[in-house]
Amino acid sequence: MFNRHRRLRNNEAIRSMVRETVLTPNDFIYPIFVVEGENIKKEITSLPNNYHYSIDRLHEVVKEVEESGVRGVILFGIPEHKDEIGSQGYSDNGIIQKAIRKIKELSKDIYVITDVCMCEYTDHGHCGIIHGENVDNDETLNYLGRIALSHVKAGADMVAPSDMMDGRVKTIRELLDKNGYVDIPIMSYSAKYCSAFYGPFREAANSAPQFGDRKTYQMDPGNIREAMVEIESDIMEGADIIMVKPALSYLDVIRWAKDKTNMPIAAYSVSGEYAMVKAGAKAGLIDEKRIALEMLLSMKRAGADMIITYYALEAAKWVRE
Ligand code: PBG
Helix, strand or coil, X not given: CCCCHHHHHCCHHHHHHHCCCCCCHHHEEEEEEEECCCCCEEEECCEEEEEEEEHHHHHHHHHHHHHHCCXXXXXXXXXXXXXXXXXXXXXXXXXXXXXXXXXXXXXXXCEEEEEECCXXXXXXXXXXXXXXXXXXXXXXXXXXXXXHHHHHHHCCCEEXXXXXXXXXXXHHHHHHHHCCCCCCCEEEEEEEECCHXXXXXXXXXXXCXXXXXXXXXXXXXXXXXXXXXXHHHHHHHCCCEXXXXXXXXXXXXXHHHHHHCCCCEEEEECHHHHHHHHHHHHCCCXXXXXXXXXXXXXXXHHCCCEEEECCHHHHHHHHHC
């Protein structure tokens, strides 16, 4: 006598009944890159099939998102002008603030999340205010607060700080509350590792550090207990959603966060994960659709409640086929 596990794999009907994890379009959040200028929809070399949009062409991607069934987008801006303090990041007329207002004008349904960070706006490319070679944690907090507040004033539904400064969730929460935005949630990039997988993004956002690296603020890839320390701090400071980033090489961190907290978990499947699959597919080495969906499924199975992915629009179509 032995167990016949294969009975429940006999045909697609029974397989679909016992399937534990299923992807749907509303699992996905789509990153959108916005640039200054006019009449721009330019493919991002490092992220094929993703584009830089100028404000006047955002309606094209808004329509695609609405039709895809994807509910949320996360915005990244590339300003024309960078300076030491990233002043375009909190300007009322900054690229992101304009993009938020435009998307809100175009769509009632799309949920707009914004990445709150300084690296796209500073001329040195670091995620905060620099003193010497050091990113000054506490001085940076004031700027992060201003950036987040300006996004929310422009109409953002949720803010997502990605800078990895200590105390940013508390700072942002207090400032939003003081200004009456008690209902705007914070999705914190809590366990954000210092990863080579961000390479293609930095090309897309023109945000690579001009000296040094991000090792003094982003996490060491060898650590998982430290992820929990970061996550606990963010929960205490008032984060509503916890993020693990990157996703594919950190599925253990996602699972651990899911088991140890009762918070919603977001996974960010980052640019390098996407670019590798695109390149492998282009070389004819892999089946792109199956590989991409299997990767996204593994993130959900590991415990992610939502996944930020450059595949969002394509995957939404595939999972409905
Ligand atoms: C900003 C930020 C980065 C990413 C998201 N927000 C870059 C970085 O930390 O260097 C990376 C996203 C990706 O690789 O897809 N700090």
